[in-house]
Amino acid sequence: ELFKSSCYAFCLCYVFSGTTNEWKWLELISKGVQNGDITEDCYVQKPLDFIKMLCGTKYKDVNIVEIKQLESLPDGPQIVELKNPFGGSHFVVCNNKGELLFDASFPSKSWEMCLPISYRRFI
16 A cells, blocks of 8 residues: 555655655655655645655645647656556656656556646646
């Protein structure tokens, strides 16, 4: 159960933590759970508070922007929600050139299908 819904938390760590050390990400996610930003099954219920803990930056809001293709993404690394072939969705970090930058479940079937649903815009 601990990592059932952890892909979004790992993507936030990839983008905002300032480190590529995955063991450090586990520590940060654990701290997020202890702070109440993340549930025990790793669902990120307070992404803005978690981001503030990761990098110190306070964002005002997070928007879910629907997309149909990766070329619609803004420049730079983006947290993208993809359709999961087994139901639900899966988050990865990629760019508008279609390059996969991070996938917590690499290689995921979601990335292989690459059916974008949305991306997260942080304001």
